[in-house]
Amino acid sequence: MNWKRNIRDHKRRFLVTKYELRRKLYKAFCKDLDLPSDIRDKLHYKLSKLPRNSSFTRVKNRCISTSLPCSISISRSFDGHKEIVLVATSKPIEQGLGSWSS
Structure with missing residues (x-):
């Protein structure tokens, strides 16, 4: 779907x-x-x-990978759904994002 x-x-x-x-x-x-x-x-x-x-x-605004509607602040920065961005930021690849940015 x-x-x-x-x-x-x-x-x-x-x-x-x-x-x-x-x-x-x-x-x-x-x-x-x-x-x-x-x-x-x-x-x-x-x-x-x-x-x-x-x-x-x-x-x-939709997430690229899940096609779910995105929140405005996350989607403008990363073109992604909130959960996908949070999983990506838990890895050391994405630095500079804290837990308060969700």
Whole structure:
């Protein structure tokens, strides 16, 4: 089942990068009050027709090895799940991390 989560996550990340510029432009034009309202409505409609998985809020930080959702502080530093990082830091390979960093 972990591989299914990885596939879904990679698909979402691909869609985010594919539609990122288009989504930003549509949002910026929708917020621009200098444009006429009918044009803003059309752009808002186009924004709503983009795939939902192309939104950045759908992307979740996941562990590389277990595909489990990660805590924010651990995942940003190591791209790993908390338990995997703690096991790795107990070995002398990873130095500089104390027991309080969990």
